[in-house]
Amino acid sequence: YWNTKDNQPSWKGAADMAVTSVGEGLGVKQTLADNGATTYAIVLPDSADDNLTFAKEELMFFFKQATGATLKEAADGVYDENSTYISIGNTKAFAASGLALGEVNAQGYCINTQKNMIYINASNSLGCVYGVYGLLNELFDYEQFSADCYTLNGASRVEVPVLEITENPDFEMRVPVSGTVKATEADAMRMRMADEAYILKVGDYTHGGGMREYHNALEILPPSYWKNGAGNKPNWFNDAGTQLCYTAHGNVNDYNAMVAQIVDVIAGLTLNSGSFSTNNFPHAKYITLTIPDNEDYCNCNTCTTAYNTYGSHSGAVIKLCNDVREGIETWMNNNPAHKRDLTLLFFAYNQYFDAPVSYNETSKKYEFKGGLTMRSDVGVWLAGSSYAHYYYNINDSVNDEFRVAVQKWADVTKASGSPLCLWTYSLNNADYMIHADMYGENTFYNEDAYQFFADMGVEMYYNQGPWNAKETVTAFNRLNIYLDSQMMWDSTQSVADLTDKYFNAMYGAGASYMKQLYAAENAASRKLFDVNIVGVPNEFNKNTIDKFFGAVTEREVNSWLEYINKAKAAVNADSSLNDEQRKVLIAHIDEEWIAVKYWQVINPYNWSVNEDEALAEFRKVLGYDESTKTYAKDVTLGERYTYTLTGWIENNLA
Secondary structure, eight states, X not given: OBOOTTSOOOOOOOSOOOOOOSSTTOOEEEEEEETTBOOOEEEOOTTOOHHHHHHHHHHHHHHHHHHSOOOEEEOOOOOOTTSOEEEESSOHHHHHHTOOOOSOOTTOEEEEEETTEEEEEOSSHHHHHHHHHHHHHHHHOOEEEETTEEEOOOOSEEEEXXXXXXXXXXXXXXXXXXXXXXXXXXHHHHTTOOOOOOBOOBOOGGGTOOOBSSSOHHHHSOHHHHTSSTTOOXXXXXXXXXXXXXXXXXXXXXXXXHHHHHHIIIIIIIITOGGGSTTTOTTOOEEEOOOOSSSOOOOSHHHHXXXXXXXXXXXXXXXXXXXXXXXXXXXXXXXXXXXXXXEEEEEEOGGGOSOSEEEXXXXXXXXXXXXOOOOTTEEEEEEOTTTOOTTSOTTSGGGXXXXXXXXXXXXXXXXHTOOEEEEEEXXXXXXXXXXXXXXXXXXXXXXXHHHHHHHTTEEEEEEEOOTTOOSBOOHHHHHHHHHHHHHHXXXXXXXXXXXXXXXXXXXXXXXXXXXXXXXXHHHHHHHHHHTTSSOSGGGGGSSHHHHHTTTOOHHHHHXXXXXXXXXXXXXXXXXXXXXXXXXXXXXXXXXXXXXXXXXXXXXXTOOOOOHHHHHXXXXXXXXXXXXXXXXXXXXXXXXXXXXXXXXXHHHHTO
């Protein structure tokens, strides 16, 4: 299906489909749907939350799409195995079934059948949503590629298979760090990257701090009050006031007061607030004490001694976090109504990136140095933006330092029973319109990287993309989002196979030309590194446009536009499509046309471009309304831009 905006394409029946069971020789039982009719209904718990309600609605919607039959809802109760119900969540029906929930993580699920009954359950309601998608995949090969594109095999007759499924994502929490994924609840859920709040905001707003999930250390202890104002605690900071001093310059009284104040802020202003209750944030698992986004650190005598002892600035951070988390635990014990399972995360980032470890030749593991220990409810959020080279395979020698750094933190977090979280970049450049070859066999994001991170035990994966993107992104950045959603769930899949599926689904008859365009843009991106235009991991963040035009020619970019024209022609010639489907496929192709045309127009070498024609084309593709002088959709040009594509068009071409 290629969905129209209202997401309600009409159902068309296909050939009969007998769903095969998971186990050999288990056979099929009751008819689930036949010729547009069904006797089945959905059962939810009496206290169903929004996620369970959404799960029900999704199952109803897609079941109707695939079979033409309407699933109704029934009251929860005790039913025998001959009843025809689909139970979602901890229903009375599930309790009476005698089934036990399998070993699932926070977003895994179980699907079981007992004769005619189908049961979907999980450790929480979000897992049940993913369980519905799992059932749809088993029944109809359902798969979501983008907000407006999914596959679903229609069937006029479907029988109930015997299912005994326990499914866990390789990364327990997958954070959707792209504006397009988070556009609607349905978009994020269907990509299995729900925009849930896993991290509670923390900050001392009573003393001028802001409430933030991360980069929040100076929001928790605002230097404007505690260093430069009435708080009078300069030992809590480095001399410049740009980072905390995690040893309080060796002053024991100031250190203890610092721990107490951090606990007061986290417990008193966040955990004690009804706004951050478990009812409002049922999936929150973390709070953080994380450094500001700069390269500074404290070099006082005590911090220098700690560095020499542990071999890393992060050793002092861990000691402080241990004490803070102990204080939070004491507070929660004294306030049992607010007790919850929370891990305190710190950043392994910039000057605090290295793990305070040494290698044990006997165990073949990295271990903490200097007698350091870490509580099991203190965790590491490893952010390696300055170390990972995202344009080369993770096993390439240029990524040795990063790969070993992950291994070090993985060894000590596993030994401590602590979570390891990861922050990487799926789009590591400032200009969103510039394509970067980062997903594929010889680049960073392929089976090697995802499986390595999964093996290291990464619990929450935060892969930053165009987080502030408006409405649409480039076609191939959307491919990256799809690959993330798939590989973070199951890292054993093939990126090449998934890429082929994506092109066929998103571009239909134009897929072969779009694949050629993708290969051409990848080759151009690779030039930036092969000819040393860009030589270090983060250099692609700076002056990207100028560097890009040092690697491509006018003739190349014109050939890319020709691929796009051929892809559109192939779609327009496909007689199997209706007008709405054709419109959506053309819009998918136009997403990449926008980027390529933008490059053509902004080039600094006076290429042969008719700006009036370019303006007319941009306005057509972006849905410009002459009467209101407004656009139907827009594109964010980059993380650091203050204007969007439509603003640029009106300022530079109109």
